[in-house]
Amino acid sequence: MAGMVEIENAEKTYDGGFQALKGVSLSIEEGEILALLGPNGAGKTTLISTICGITMPTGGSIRVGGHDVVRDFRAARSLVGLVPQELTLEPFETVWSAVRFSRGLFGAKRDDAYLDELLRRLSLYDKKHSQLQELSGGMKRRVLIAKALSHDPKVLFLDEPTAGVDVELRRDMWDIVAKLKETGVTIILTTHYIEEAEAMADRIGVISAGELLLVEKTTDLMARLGRKELRIALSAPIETVPEGLSDYDLRLEDEGETLIYTYDTQAERTGIARLIGSLSEAGLSIADVETTQSSLEEIFVGLVRKEDDEGDAA
Numbered sequence: 001m002a003g004m005v006e007i008e009n010a011e012k013t014y015d016g017g018f019q020a021l022k023g024v025s026l027s028i029e030e031g032e033i034l035a036l037l038g039p040n041g042a043g044k045t046t047l048i049s050t051i052c053g054i055t056m057p058t059g060g061s062i063r064v065g066g067h068d069v070v071r072d073f074r075a076a077r078s079l080v081g082l083v084p085q086e087l088t089l090e091p092f093e094t095v096w097s098a099v100r101f102s103r104g105l106f107g108a109k110r111d112d113a114y115l116d117e118l119l120r121r122l123s124l125y126d127k128k129h130s131q132l133q134e135l136s137g138g139m140k141r142r143v144l145i146a147k148a149l150s151h152d153p154k155v156l157f158l159d160e161p162t163a164g165v166d167v168e169l170r171r172d173m174w175d176i177v178a179k180l181k182e183t184g185v186t187i188i189l190t191t192h193y194i195e196e197a198e199a200m201a202d203r204i205g206v207i208s209a210g211e212l213l214l215v216e217k218t219t220d221l222m223a224r225l226g227r228k229e230l231r232i233a234l235s236a237p238i239e240t241v242p243e244g245l246s247d248y249d250l251r252l253e254d255e256g257e258t259l260i261y262t263y264d265t266q267a268e269r270t271g272i273a274r275l276i277g278s279l280s281e282a283g284l285s286i287a288d289v290e291t292t293q294s295s296l297e298e299i300f301v302g303l304v305r306k307e308d309d310e311g312d313a314a
């Protein structure tokens with residue numbers, strides 16, 4: 001089955017000759033939440049702008065709900081809503097007129113019941129007749145979401161929804177996104193925060209220098225992140241892992257001088273205390289221990305750095 005958003009080999013070279021997207025392919029399922037994670041200038045905004053039809057791709061193809069974003073622009077555009085990075089609101093406008101105006105821009109038929117329900121869902125109903133300048137920062141962000149959803153799109157794009165907001169507001173935004181998912185909306189968000197991607201997304205795509213480096217289920221990535229290694233330097237080298245230690249996930253390195261124990265940081269017990277006991281029962285003595293973690297942060301930084309190095313070498 002084709003995904004709600006199908007991106008095949010999308011490229012974007014800006015007028016000045018800068019290539020911001022270098023052949024990105026990605027399929028996003030209906031009802032899925034995908035987070036695009038990447039450093040500044042990676043191409044996240046460019047990618048979502050091309051899907052929304054704001055920027056023209058210069059190569060490849062992008063379809064939303066089966067409609068090509070270039071050839072079938074109107075149909076594709078009517079299926080998407082975009083919450084931009086910047087707070088762009090008219091201070092004297094009311095919440096109600098802002099959302100009604102946005103719906104009108106899409107040529108959608110007036111439907112006050114839908115808009116009322118939307119405001120309720122976003123906890124803005126009480127503020128329906130307030131001017132936008134009277135709202136708190138968090139409420140203004142919700143108004144942007146309400147505007148983006150005013151024409152009942154199937155796909156919602158959130159470009160850095162929590163950039164520069166405090167922790168409480170960030171969590172509030174995460175709750176809103178979770179609620180929207182329940183209504184079946186497909187959500188694509190960009191973020192710099194790994195924690196945010198983890199909290200909200202079903203899948204995470206890492207983008208760097210215009211390339212999609214990986215797309216993986218959040219749970220799989222987090223499982224990888226949860227793995228930690230305990231490096232045990234032995235007082236004397238051994239040739240093989242002793243029989244009595246076969247229950248543990250152990251491997252030998254450094255010509256038998258280091259035993260490496262891999263464990264899950266998210267498990268209830270790491271097994272380290274028991275392992276130390278078993279090592280001494282097996283007659284091994286420990287010279288030193290050290291732990292290392294392959295965090296998503298490291299995976300991410302490592303991936304991005306590798307790209308940079310390759311870029312420099314090219």
Ligand SMILES: Nc1ncnc2c1ncn2[C@@H]1O[C@H](COP(=O)(O)OP(=O)(O)OP(=O)(O)O)[C@@H](O)[C@H]1O
Pocket residue numbers: 014015016018019020038039040041042043044045046047
């Ligand atoms: N209109 C434009 N003309 C030329 N280059 C552009 C244009 N818009 C973006 N770029 C360049 O394309 C690259 C990708 O930019 P983009 O805004 O997509 O990155 P991003 O991943 O969204 O970054 P950030 O996290 O900082 O928002 C950057 O190097 C940027 O300078």
